[in-house]
Amino acid sequence: MPWNLLILPLVGGYFILTKCYIFKFHQQRLDRQRLIFESVLLGIALIVSTYLIRILFVKLTPDLIDIVHSYSPFKQPFALTSLISVGIAIFFTIVYNKFSEDKKWIRKAIDDVGNEFESLMKYSFDEESLLQFTLNNDKIYIAWVKELPIPSISPYVRIIPAISGYRKDDKKQVEFTTHYLSVYASYIKEGVVKYVDDLNTDLILDISDITTVSNFDPEMYKKFQEQLPTE
Known part of the structure; x- marks a missing residue:
């Protein structure tokens, strides 16, 4: 994967850490350097997960993958995979926050770092x-x-x-x-x-x-x- 595409999963990791209730209230107390470091770790986990999903789809529906690539405006290898990782981060965060209670995680953040x-x-x-x-x-x-x-x-x-x-x-x-x-x-x-x-x-x-x-x-x-x- 080209190195310039890694910025997208890093953005996804940062989005999860700062918006998802699981991490959001903890990160607000921690210093900026640690936030960047954890964004990198979560971004790596995100792109690896997305890549594994891609491999699964290639094996199960190779024709569908070819069709998607033919209509995709992104011709650089793994560009679509990297972009999808951001979409997964946003989708996961929105869905989780919708069905979760923020007060639960605020309480936990106060107990842990308050x-x-x-x-x-x-x-x-x-x-x-x-x-x-x-x-x-x-x-x-x-x-x-x-x-x-x-x-x-x-x-x-x-x-x-x-x-x-x-x-x-x-x-x-x-x-x-x-x-x-x-x-x-x-x-x-x-x-x-x-x-x-x-x-x-x-x-x-x-x-x-x-x-x-x-x-x-x-x-x-x-x-x-x-x-x-x-x-």
């Missing part, structure tokens, strides 16, 4: 547990995570706030000023919406503005607050 922040966001999303976000302006949100963070792609996190407030000047106590849950409950009770998600009260926080994030247990928070006056 950092502590992403792991905590994943836990909150899966368990529907509250987190406490403290921003660099001392604003505080008690909230649920609405979307799984994609490793190293988005600098933001989408949350559904339950309570918001701020840290007082001494930084030890928190003053909660807005309680969203009672508002959510009233809308649901009145039949305006069925679910909290329908209210579109999402907040998008810039990760760079978050100074701390932790699990929030209302009962534990209450016990700590009760201790503050005695101290």
Whole structure:
């Protein structure tokens, strides 16, 4: 096979790595050199597979292969085989993504290559547990995570706030000023919406503005607050 035709299966390998859910969310965290190296490996596997399929078709339907070659505008040897390898990569990726769930592979990517922040966001999303976000302006949100963070792609996190407030000047106590849950409950009770998600009260926080994030247990928070006056 002419060396210049190898660029096509390499493009196919790159397409699979960056678009197919199996690899996509892992590759977003890895460095560019490794992406190129793995694209080469996958491209080689792709062209070898396509070549084996070609051999099979030549043995089973030699007349059909001759007809295809006679109508093909590509006269260079193996040009059509190389082009088909890209088509196979695109077809496989589209079909697999259509019948697969991206959240499954996002979770796996977070487990494999995610950092502590992403792991905590994943836990909150899966368990529907509250987190406490403290921003660099001392604003505080008690909230649920609405979307799984994609490793190293988005600098933001989408949350559904339950309570918001701020840290007082001494930084030890928190003053909660807005309680969203009672508002959510009233809308649901009145039949305006069925679910909290329908209210579109999402907040998008810039990760760079978050100074701390932790699990929030209302009962534990209450016990700590009760201790503050005695101290």
